[in-house]
Amino acid sequence: MDAKEIRQLFPILNQEVNGNPLVYLDSAATSQKPVQVIEAVSDYYRQINSNVHRGVHTLGTRATDGYEGAREKVRKFIHAKSIEEVIFTRGTTTALNMVASSFGTANLREGDEIIITYMEHHSNIIPWQQVAKSTGATLKYFPLQEDGSLSLEDVRATITPNTKIVATTLVSNVLGVINPIKEIAKIAHENGAVMVVDGAQGAPHLNIDVQDLDCDFLGFSGHKMCGPTGIGVLYGKKHLLENMEPVEFGGEMIDFVGLYESTWKELPWKFEGGTPIIAGAIGLGAAIDFLQEIGLDNILEHEHKLAAHALERMSTIEGMTIYGPKEAEKRAGVVTFNLSDVHPHDVATVLDTEGIAVRAGHHCAQPLMKWLDVSATARASFYLYNSEEDIDKLVEGLVKTKEYFSDVF
Missing domain, CATH: 3.40.640.10 (Type I PLP-dependent aspartate aminotransferase-like (Major domain))
Structure with a gap:
């Protein structure tokens, strides 16, 4: 199955947020649940409890x-x-x-x-x-x-x-x-x-x-x-x-x-x-x-492709700082970044208006934030149900965010 077929197994992903199709890029915080898991829990309470x-x-x-x-x-x-x-x-x-x-x-x-x-x-x-x-x-x-x-x-x-x-x-x-x-x-x-x-x-x-x-x-x-x-x-x-x-x-x-x-x-x-x-x-x-059933090796390979695509596309945005290894194969499906002088919470808020969910803050890793010499970052994290199209929407959203705050200031 490809990512789009897998996505159909996750009911929560088939919705709109703020008038846009949901692009969920926060799986490092918590992943979404496929119907198989939802049904297993439901069946326990319905038939076994x-x-x-x-x-x-x-x-x-x-x-x-x-x-x-x-x-x-x-x-x-x-x-x-x-x-x-x-x-x-x-x-x-x-x-x-x-x-x-x-x-x-x-x-x-x-x-x-x-x-x-x-x-x-x-x-x-x-x-x-x-x-x-x-x-x-x-x-x-x-x-x-x-x-x-x-x-x-x-x-x-x-x-x-x-x-x-x-x-x-x-x-x-x-x-x-x-x-x-x-x-x-x-x-x-x-x-x-x-x-x-x-x-x-x-x-x-x-x-x-x-x-x-x-x-x-x-x-x-x-x-x-x-x-x-x-x-x-x-x-x-x-x-x-x-x-x-x-x-x-x-x-x-x-x-x-x-x-x-x-x-x-x-x-x-x-x-x-x-x-x-x-x-x-x-x-x-x-x-x-x-x-x-999907295969952990297949999941990691898919994430490496998404990370490589994200690193390439996001690096073209002026003022973008990306943290961690430059090589996609050295990381899991996580890309943490800061965009110019825009606060990460503002980045996440504007992206949310486009239906894009990312995480912003210190990610329960304050010593690492100190080591990076930042107070907070934004983070996009990918999983088996994400596609390169999701990455492209993220990049489009980041460009809009940068333009918005350029106009404001």
Whole structure:
């Protein structure tokens, strides 16, 4: 299927905004949902709605089968060894916080090092700041190259025998940079450190094999990969998860509860306290089926073509500054930019009048904004349902925006 055929599977895209056909270029914030995912969630509530695991009645069994079936789909999707290594969470933020608060707090001491990058989303910065404060560990940053990418030479120079945790994003939500996680993990492990990966922007676009990457933890969110909001995944190597304490306590995650002591269920359920996100997990499973039918390699190839087209067309606009690698093949489908002296929010507002949805602001990456020496940027992000025609409409909208503010000032 080409992008126009795929687009027809996304009901929300077949509408007008401000009198113009919707051009949705904000998938890095959240992707749209195909009919297959919408129907899977709807069918759960219409035909199954029941809690999981404990019920022996038919609806309870169906719910459990759907929920645990989705876990197996996730396992295959990221090539984990077993379902014991797949924990459902509310999203990437929850997954990273679980690693920081449970593993980090228990294993870090004064003098230990945590290393992250300037390109991290706030959800992969703040948890480590908090752990550093509570344990006395030191938070360090890998330097970036001029285009925002990481150099393995800098990685080797920054990691030391005192480094205990290296936490980096797989794909930058601002620069689109695809980081060499496998190589970074190897260097981290050679120094006795644990590798934590923010996969929120990677999972929608890349074939992820956690065993090949050899990462110790990986978190990602369903809503960025055609799935529902409020569902995500924490992958962790079994031996690490077994030695971690749960961060939420209550029903579902217990084995035995006494008056003064309790014991936990085995993996992965000891980390899933309370009624889980059943419909969300089933929807995520449907999203995985959909993406695998299209093919992750095909999606990334399509995004590279869109990024190349966008970089070429946008570069012709006078006063345009584009951030990140100049080569489309070095980035996912994200192009972040500023247009002359026009504030990014003004750019996004004018584009919206043309029916074009882009993101404006600091993108939950304020340290990176400081590194770029800007307060904010505009961001266009592409996905499998976008076409070169969408890019052309974006460029037309940017030209109109520039002309409008030239007339105003």
